Amino acid sequence: MAEIQFKEITKRYPDGFEAVKAIDLDIADGEFMILVGPSGCGKSTALRMIAGLEDITDGDLIIGGERVNDLPPRDRDIAMVFQNYALYPHMTVRDNMGFALKLAKTDQSEINRKVDEAAKILDLQQHLERKPANLSGGQRQRVAMGRAIVRDPKAFLMDEPLSNLDAKLRVQMRTEVARIQRRLGTTMVYVTHDQTEAMTLGDRVAVMRAGIIQQVDAPATLYEDPINLFVAGFIGSPSMNFLPARLEGDTIKLPFGETGVPSRLREKLQKHNVGGGGRDVIVGIRPEHFEDANVEPEGEGRMRFKAKADVVESMGSELYVYFDVQTQGEVQSEDLAELAKDVGMEDLPSGGAQHVVARVDAASRATAGAEVDLTLECNEIKLFDPDGGRSLTYEHGNGAGAGTGARAAT
Secondary structure, X not given: OXXXXXXXXXXXXXXXXXXXXXXXXXXXXXXXXXXXXXXXXXXXXXHHHHHOOOOOOEEEEEEOOEEOOOOOHHHOOEEEEOOOOOOOOOOOHHHHHHHHHHHOOOOHHHHHHHHHHHHHHHOOHHHOOOOHHHOOHHHHHHHHHHHHHOOOOOXXXXXXXXOOOOHHHHHHHHHHHHHHHHHHOOEEEEEEOOHHHHHHHOOEEEEEEOOEEEEEEOHHHHHHOOOEHHHHHHOXXXXXXXXXXXXXXXXXXXXOEEEEOOHHHHHHHHHOOOOXXXXXXXXXXXXXXXXXXXXXXXXXXXXXXXXXXXXXXXXXXEEEEEEEEEEOOOOOOXXXXXXXXXXXXXXXXXXXXXXXXXXXXXXXXXXXXXXEEEEEEHHHOEEEOOOOOEEOOOOOOOOOOOOOOOOOOO
């Protein structure tokens, strides 16, 4: 096992494009670290630099206390699992899993012992004499993981290993990956664009955008306390609702009503030196912080309002209620337009109708086309600065992933 450290690492291509921009990140010995972000954010490039498959333009990469910038891949003691399984079709599962050891001229009895041990971990004992063509997608991916495990490397690198699997198998394999990492206790760096994988797998998650780490933290912290609009919108499904609002003294004026600033929110604003004068803000609201007023009546810390439900989706255990609110004024900016494109939300706050989704209890009788009584948990409101999208209610520090080895996002 080994600690992996990025120290001001940059990857610049000959045409001048910077895929990774001076990132700092410390991955602890035995930690399961997730790199997540939209396509083109630099996460796979960062992983390939650890493996030695990409040259480092600037900065230092430290693995197990040793600078490895100029060390060839074969000497880094790193095992990588790719999106495609890269199995030899003419070889059996046993031969595929033991091939790297055979190349290293390891004794055959030792190869057999390690393959049998890995097969037991991966539940592949009954498939060792079969060939890849006779295996399911999940079994092939486990063989690819087994090939990495038998090498007993310092660290495992996984580049979107589940993206070729169907939805049901992906969920099953996600559980398998987490179980295997806990059992082995080896440092693992896992790249994905799927925020559900990121939230369910890692000890910590590094959210990347445009080559910069925006925030590094435990999954729950990323969800509950995002550092900026990008992290807030990228993490969570359905995505956080963003609405233009006005902060006036101790009052927040929302498109569907006004509410006093809860004391918990006021303390956060004071930490960020947000005064009581009037200013435009972007309000972020998770869908689950709405509720049907007939299921959970208005109480302390909740505001009540009416909305016309456009669409109601039943998920069995809950309902998704979609409705529009009318907004006034523009809070758009060039920064927000870029963030919206990266997050995949082209309808960030602007004047006119704004789409909102509420996740309410299955006991709700909300129906499409009818008015529904809703309440909002005001203590859970997030506030963002329209100028650049930074959070005005972030609690855990002044920079991205404060105390976690990440470079501050700007």
